[in-house]
Amino acid sequence: MSGDKSLIFKILLLLISLIILSRLFYLQIYEDKYHELSENNTVHLESIYPSRGIISDRNDTVIVENKPTYDFYIIPKQFRVKDTLELLRSFSISKEELINKLNVAKRYSIHRPSIFYKEMDHSDFASIQSKLYNFKGIFHSPKPTRFYRSPILPHVLGYVSEIGPTQLNSDSTNYYLQGDLIGMSGIEKTYEKDLRGIKGYKLKLYDVNGISVGSFNDGNDDRIVSNGKNIKLSVDSQLQLYVERLLEGKIGSVVAIEPSSGQILAIASSPSYDPNLLSGRNYSKNFLNLQKDTLKPIYNRALMATYPPGSMFKLLQSLIGLEKQLINYDDEIYINLNNIGDLAPEGMYDLSKAIVKSSNNYFFKLFRNIINQNKNLNTYVDSRIGLEEWSKYVKMFGLGSNLNFTTSSVSKGFVPSPTYYNSYYGINRWKFSNIYSLSIGQGELLVTPLQMANFAAIMANRGYYYNPNIVLEIDEKKIAQPNLIDIDIDEKHFEYVVDAMEEVVNSGSARRAYSKDLILCGKTSTVQNPFGYDHSGFIGFAPKSNPKIAIAAYIENSGWGGRAAASISSLVVEKYIFGDIKRKWLETYVLNGDFIDEED
Template identity: 40%
Template sequence: MVENRKYVIIGVFCLVALTYLARLFYLQVLDDTYSLGASKNSIKRIIETPYRGQIYDRNSKLIVYNTPVYDLYVTPKQVQIPDTAAFCRMMDITPSDFDSIMGLAKNYSSVKPSLFLRQLSKEDFARIQDALVDYRGFEPIISSMRTYPAHTMANALGYVSEISKKQLDNQDLPYYRQGDYVGHNGLEEQYEEQLRGKRGVKFMMQNVHGVNKGSWKNGAYDTLAVAGQNLITGIDVEVQQYADSLMQNKIGAVLAIEPSTGEILVSVSAPTYDPNLLSSRFFSKNYRALIKNPYKPLINRPIMASYRPGSTFKLIQALIAQQQGSLLPSTVYGHAGSPMRCHCHGGNDLRGAVQNSCNPYFYYVFRKFLYFNGERNTFKASAIGLRQWHDMAEKFGMGSRLGVDLPSELKGNLPTPEYYDKAYRGALRWKFSNVYSLSIGEGELLISPLKLVNLAATIANRGWYITPHYIKGFGKAGVALPDEYRQRHETGIDYKYYLPVIDGMRGAVAQGTVTPLANIAGIDLCGKTGTSQNAKFGHKFDHSIFVGFAPMNDPKIAVAVFVENAGWGGKAAASVAALVAERYLKRKTEAKKLEAQVLASNYMPSLSQLLIPPKPAPVRKDTTQKVAKPVPVKPLMTSTKPTSITAIGTVGN
């Protein structure tokens, strides 16, 4: 009996011992939880940032590339600086900057390296490289910086800078970390995912003090960084730089498109800045200076500025009225009875009205369009007609975002009946006499230069357009081009109705409202001038507008130009457009006299003019209705403030 108990006790002890041995075997051999936990304390995971993709023009010329630079890191515990003042002079920083940077580094860790100076150029690093041996604790790490050899297209390209806290917090998927660089504005932001590439990971062993001790497992688990994709644009850099030169001492925009593809050839926002200013360690200083510049060089005017289209909108009026059936090419209107002034003689047909930009003609075209629905009640007729007018004009891309591949595109304003119902505090309280300034592109119409150049491309194509876009492909032209930049958008206007309008546009350049020098031999330019009301200076300096395409029967380029404060559209804007078209088609400039005039012209307002508060828009007394006058429409840009709803449009060409 006793013997049996002894064996039971021995068995229990053996069972407990075996249990402990099994558990110990599991923990030490099978379970890697503690091993991984220990590894986390001794293995450092280092993210390797890839090179961003480069950006090229349509002819494979570099627009943006990466330049090797050096980031200087400091390990506070190792720092030995015999002469702080001399060190600060060498680094081109102030003693207070030095104290601030070192304070942040010590707060982070006294034994781990942290950033001291970012993006030292090769020249700056070469200057300090030999001297760094006298200052222990500083280590250079090679990095890269965006470089812009063409010194152009700053507003369209955007820039690369450190990610903001808001962007970090708003990430859908956690990818970026504090201190990472990311594209802001322009193409750098639009195609960030493709340009940034894929990160690599490197595992390094480190001791208890955080000092690196070599690669972990000889790099078996490391992954290489993959460089971003190269972006091919439709931009023609040679013509782009030429257009930049023509817009010196001017405020405005130049946009050119290849009509058959929708590819943007030229994108000028004036005044602009050298994109290299925002690609250095002096980013903050340079950005603050640009923000404070009263001429607003950071605004990307081709897609963000809003202007009244002026007489250029007569092209749409002529097309949709023909399609409706209320206008024939042979229709003739005089000036009698029109409240609008005009510089030309009356009695034009459609071709002559486009050629001479006749205001009374399009006053009558618009009136007949609105009342063509047969409704006897003038208030109802106006609402029905304006709805049809809006829907037909909208198919040209007006009143909505076109979808260009840049952030921050504005949609402009294409008034609807509901718009005026709200403004006049009720339906059926307005009629044609309240809105006829729309007939010549004034009143509440607002468009961007992008929409106007798209109109030119649409007319050049005789009825369709492809959404304007900067991208031509990734890696090589045509590769991975998004589907939306291949699709044709139809306007619903028959081909035959474009022909008299195009004849009139050719006449405008050859013998109409365009300055004779802009009728350059060999390019067969067709165009329409416009002069957009500028309420800021009381219409003393209206904006000059031109839209057109060339050649007439085989269009290769559509172009739109806005020159603020330059007055007559047939002079400033038309001259720039003609020179840009000539340079693109001929690859040289033969119109030297016109070029000299454009380069010598200066339409920049003085700083004192910029500070003048806008003058109130003129309001016409309306005796037909006793309703409260609407408040002027809120402007999208202070320099292009729209008039009130009852303002009379008087600017024609």
């Protein structure tokens, strides 16, 4: 019996050992498989991108909105494809590109997602959506991309693109990740925090086939996305569209302002470009092409280009002379043509006639009286004192400043001071004869089209202005109006000069801009250009009483101010006030753009 018990015990011990050994063998052989299964049931953190804020015009017409695009990610450990050719065709990539993308992803992580394909548009996505089940380990995520209904206002709106390494490193909020979009210029950049919204995310479970099998922790750890804030601009999109149409085929810019508020009604730079070119996966190629364009379509001439103001500046010289009592309304003097080149005839002139005829020699004498007032017997010191006073007056009109316009990069222009001439000629080594070209708005004096539109608004308001502004509301909350800035010159002097501006349009150099239905007050400039044909300039406003629009235009290499710039400005004013164009002949003239060869 004892032998039987011993045998039974040995058999039981053997069976237990076999069971343990078989279990160990099973675990050893299939351990990697279990590990793989556990890895394949993964949790992915999927970003949910907010819809960027919509941008609309003053009449609530949408200018910028969003369209859906899709980013695709790959997890190398899960990547399985039966038909490689089908994958290559679906994403329009080569076999070499696929291998490279896979190797890059593996170097990052075989278990974590890496970008595979960026910003597929909605139509392409729809065409391959039914095939995605065949591409194991490839996942997609929707991503809103900017869409522009009309190709207008690109220079001020700016553009959005992928965040760069420098911006990513300087992001103290840790909001952005590689591949995120960010405003790069213009309104898109200035109001980035308002427009971008706040990203959300979902934690999702995926099985071995890359199929979503639900939310992690029932979605309790997810974060809800918050869309960006909408922005309302002061721009009239229909007027903007018309201005850009008039500028087609030309080089220059137009800025129109509502004088009573400083709100920008239109701001255009030409040549321009379709802002949709800088949205989507072809951004880099299109941006490079625009940069290479010798006509510089990306360059915002309305805000950045600087020009001499030319004869338009004679209005400001007139106001300084009147305020300092160097001239009176009824004073007449004889003007010969001995001092400076002139198209105005020799004869007797009062100030009004000098403005209408744009007499260079009259304003040569007036500027000499402004600079040399005999406050010092030394003519060099006297010139310095006079220029210091003159510069203060000029800067009161916002010249030499950015007008606190922070929506985009803005040039300040240049108002020369004694310090500038001291550095150029030496202290007490320059006088009026060195700077007399300033008398007719030439020489070192430089202005921007925005500054000149603001100057036109000052004339319309008879002596005050609001800094130009373009954003009216953010998420229906009104932006505070800028403070009124008063010019320390008697209002009656403005009235006198405005009367002369009316006559410039009625019978002077801007007579092509005349309309029997509207009183337009203005002044032209034929801006000297040493590198080719002169530039055509104009400022004006309308109506004369209770003005609704002030405008400035610079059209490069187009000759006389009374042709291109005055004609374009007149049409823009007519379009804004009446909503239509009656003077079709003038519109045809502008669209044809033959300004140089035509004779008056």
